[in-house]
Amino acid sequence: MKALIFGGAKIRDYTFCEQYLKERDVLICCDAGLFHAKALGLLPDYIVGDFDSADEEILAYYKEKNIPIRQFPTRKNETDMELGIFLALELGATDLVLFGGIGDRFDHTLANAHYLLSLLKKGVRARLVDDKNCVEVIDRHLTIHGHAGELVSTIPLSMEVKGITLKGFSYPLENYDLKLDDDYIAVSNVLAAEQAEIDIKEGYLFVIRSKD
DSSP states (O other), X not given: OEEEEEOSSOOSOGGGHHHHHTXXXXXEEEXXXXXXXXXXXXXXXXXXXXXXXXXXXXXXXXXXXXXXXXXXXXXXXSOHHHHHHHHHHHTTXXXXXXXXXXXXOHHHHHHHHHHHHHHHHTTOEEEXXXXXXXXXXXXXXXXXXXXXXOEEEEEESSSEXXXXXXXXBSSOEEEEEEEXXXXXXXXXXXXXXXXXXXXXXXXXXEEEEEOO
């Protein structure tokens, strides 16, 4: 099951959403993420949050649609995005795409990026996506389908990532070890073809596909 989750961070251009929306099984909006669903003319399957930042008129609009709503107190341990993730896992989702999770609040953005590791350890694929970036954490193999010239950065999340091999890149690596506190030589690599391969032997690696 693939779940799409809208957080409340600003989205400048919704064009990138289209490919993911076609593949979704369930759509969850977290608090102010309702704004994005309304902008796209979508009806979420579930709505969660403490609703301290949601537009009251938009929330009222969706309440009239009888969409299941889970409201939580403002004083809580979880972020609204986490609540949406918990619900997706409860529903049985094994593939999550997180929209509205990269924004002006660096603490929220960083927390969302790090939460990808927790999901990976649960056997769940998760990507944090906006109009400029697609962020994923891997612990073994990833095949990338894209186009030549696309930027891809591979940045360690664990203290050390061992045995990194990059194929199909302008700057390939073969069985290379990257350390969190060392030089980041794999930032802004470039796809050399429409398909590339990333393999690692040990550790956790951020794979970030970006465009200017």
